[in-house]
Amino acid sequence: MKKLLILGAGTAGTIMVNKLAPVLDQSEWQITIVDHHETHYYQPGFLFIPFGIYTKKDVIKPKRDFFPTGVEVIFSGIDIIEPEKNQVKLTDGKVLSYDYLVIATGSQIKPEETEGLVGDGWRKNIFDFYTIDGACALAHFLKYWEGGRMVLNVVEMPIKCPVAPLEFEYLAEWWLTEQGLRDKVEIEFVTPLPGAFTKPKASQLFGDFLDKKNIKLTPEFSTGRVDAANNKIISWDEQDIAYDLLVTVPTNMGDDAIARSGLGDELNFIPTDKETLQSKAHENIFVIGDATDLPSSKAGSVAHFQADILYENLLSAMEGRPLRAQFDGHANCYIESGFGKGILIDFNYDTEPLPGKFPLPGIGPFSLLEETKMNHYGKMMFRWMYWNLLLKGAELPIESQMMMAGKRV
Amino acid sequence: MPTREINGQSIEFDNEGFMTDRTAWNRDIAAVLAKEEGIETLTDRHFDVIDFMRKEVEEKGTAPSIRRLNKLNVVPTKELYQLFPGGPAKKAAKIAGLKKPEGCI
Structure with missing residues (x-):
């Protein structure tokens, strides 16, 4: 056997x-x-x-x-x-x-890799949302929060789901608006990347959304340590950023x-x-x-x-045959942008996210690199697809290799 | 592709100022590139980093990450940021005559 x-x-x-x-x-x-x-x-x-x-x-x-x-x-x-x-x-x-x-x-988050992150502030006013416990603890905290400086920081790359921090910011902005708290909260997104995202065109679009939603973007900030006693994150080159609520995406490791x-x-x-x-x-x-x-x-x-x-x-x-199938780096991400809308990106190793229609070229129903209600429905529908089709290995109407058809260069 | 004259040598760069041929590099070129990046003098500590990075690229094809430099005791992260203020990974690669470090996605 x-x-x-x-x-x-x-x-x-x-x-x-x-x-x-x-x-x-x-x-x-x-x-x-x-x-x-x-x-x-x-x-x-x-x-x-x-x-x-x-x-x-x-x-x-x-x-x-x-x-x-x-x-x-x-x-x-x-x-x-x-x-x-x-x-x-x-x-x-x-x-x-x-x-x-x-x-x-x-991969898992390793908050203990950053000095001071898992200390007095952890799960008091410092939270992650990459674990079920972190997400639930943050939900509890937000229920009673009255506002202040909300800082979301990405400690270092690579991280699981690089669009998740952006989605968190967009959703937070929407949620705070719904709660009548938006004018009591300053939101800042702190990232080691040179912009909002890794790929230039998408980075520009996501950056514009941050701007529109009055979320401050601080790029090229590599978190060296957290001073939880004074509510500050400090970079390796000694810049510091104060927070009242720190939502952190800690180092990810295998x-x-x-x-x-x-x-x-x-x-x-x-x-x-x-x-x-x-x-x-x-x-x-x-x-x-x-x-x-x-x-x-x-x-x-x-x-x-x-x-x-x-x-x-x-x-x-x-079966002793040569390995012929080649992965092209294909990724496909629905990004919640708040207020019942979403953005969709589709890219691979060589092609950055481009505008267009997906998955049917010219038809959609989803729009690439554009904010639509339909993209949001795609995201919400996806949970059903995940449990009922994807995990079971069923064929989905999306090719594993990225397609250029439907994309505008 | 921009070509520039450095110390009498004609050196090719990509559009972001990274050398395209690392074998054309030498320490004098490094000193000129460092000045352009705002580093007046390259010390032995700078060269510990630069030499190690070049060795890894030679042997493994990719430049070491900041975390790797720290883990292998080449240079602690804190010191690396002091040596190459701003973006150490990119800056050190540029001065070492290496390609732009592959960003993560």
Whole structure:
């Protein structure tokens, strides 16, 4: 019996197991998937929790609901991956051997990487919204807040879902307006990037929106430490910014097990071929989603597009054929812009977000790089698609390779 | 692509002022580029960073991140910002004759 082992049952791991289980012959292949948590979180929904649009129950489901039959599921942490022995030791003491390994262990926030961030102010007037606990604690805080300086800072790049901080700002501005608090709050967006976003055209558009909403943008600020006693964030070059409420996007890093196994870079992300998704160090290891070091966005849509490529290449590898499928860095993001509207961007390694219609060229219904009500509906509808189609590995009407059709250059 | 004369050598740059051929680089060129970036004198500490960055590009194809420089004890992040005020990753790459660091998305 040959063994396929998948580490991580988040978005990427769950899609992979659902794509592979129906095609791998059960008399030949044993598929095992490992994760330490029993709950699947719809992470794009965390953004809506601070503003009372979603609650915790809207973003969670049991992971078990999403595993196909015939797959061995183990809930345990990962102690260490030993590629030389083709085996993985789990924290519960089990040792699993594999013929092929898919690593989908994702990325997490590491607030403890920044001096002073996890201290007296943490979850008092400093919050993250990348964890369920952080998002819920911030929702509670905002219910009673009477205003002041709201600073959102991105500590360092890369981060999961690079548009999320912008969406948070746009939604906060809308929510504060609805609450009658907007004139009592100064909003500032502090980022290490040279502008609102990484790609020039989109950065310009998002920057204009910040302007329009009277949100101050402070670019090129690399947070060195937090002085929680005096409510200030301080950059490596000693600039400081005062806050009353700090919403922070801390350093993102890959799983600790990757570091323990010596498989990652300094952020525990795994060096991965940007086209084939094969590990650069080991032929029978493939990496997908946030766990990779690819220069693509860390986002569910990216993991979903990568899954199509990895599916092809993994089957090729198993059958001794060359790896022909190539990932192009495709990402597709709905950006909530507040007041029931949204912006959509679609891009890859080489092509920055461009205006146009999506997914049907010339028709839509969604508009690229433009604010529309329909884009907002797309975002809200997506939660249903995520639970019912995407995680189950079903075909969506979106190509995994980015298409130029419908885009205006 | 802009070509400029530096110390009698003709050097090619991209549109953002990064050298396109790192093998054409030498320490005298670095000194000229540093002045243009507002760094009057390049010290040994500057060259610890520059030399390490060039070595990594040579060996691995990509320049080290600020975090990597810190982790490998080449230079603590705080000092790096003092050595190359403004944007150390970009500035140091420029002076080291390397390509613009690949931004993340």
